[in-house]
Amino acid sequence: MVRLILTLMVTLVLACGASQAARLDLDTVNQAQFSDGEPKGVDPMLLKAQILLDRARFSPGLIDGRLSDNFAKAVSAFQAANGLPSDGKLTRETWDKLTAGSTEPVLVTYEVTAKDVRGPFTRRIPTRLERMARLKRLGYRNARERLAERFHVSEQLLRMLNPRAGFRKADASLV
Numbered sequence: 001m002v003r004l005i006l007t008l009m010v011t012l013v014l015a016c017g018a019s020q021a022a023r024l025d026l027d028t029v030n031q032a033q034f035s036d037g038e039p040k041g042v043d044p045m046l047l048k049a050q051i052l053l054d055r056a057r058f059s060p061g062l063i064d065g066r067l068s069d070n071f072a073k074a075v076s077a078f079q080a081a082n083g084l085p086s087d088g089k090l091t092r093e094t095w096d097k098l099t100a101g102s103t104e105p106v107l108v109t110y111e112v113t114a115k116d117v118r119g120p121f122t123r124r125i126p127t128r129l130e131r132m133a134r135l136k137r138l139g140y141r142n143a144r145e146r147l148a149e150r151f152h153v154s155e156q157l158l159r160m161l162n163p164r165a166g167f168r169k170a171d172a173s174l175v
Helices: 002-023 028-032 043-053 069-081 092-100 143-150 155-161
Strands: none
Touching: 028 043, 043 069, 043 092, 069 092, 143 155
């Protein structure tokens, strides 16, 4: 009985993750439209807004498709700079202003280069600064971390957008 319950729980978790990842494809995010209400979890509309804010030089912090304090601060700064009431909430008026100057898609495909996957990588990075100082270099742990940093996105989001990617081979196509 316990095994059946555990199996059902794992299946439910995987199904929720798969449905969430399925919602986060290139077309879904690029075509996302404003919707009222507070988004839950990773949301295509929020992801699009974060990318557009970042492009407009109003950094929302780590781009991950989730609500955060940094996102609210970026929205507030964008609103103030554009003559809108600056409450930090993504409103229809703010969305319209944010998307008005955007003709390019927010997500595109990217071909991984040999340089992206070539190290050297720092496999183990100590948590204490004193030990970090002893490293030859404070590099990325792996290619996925390097790519996530390059595109200002969280590693989790990069994995969600590319569920089948191994992040180890050049010429792979990523979102």
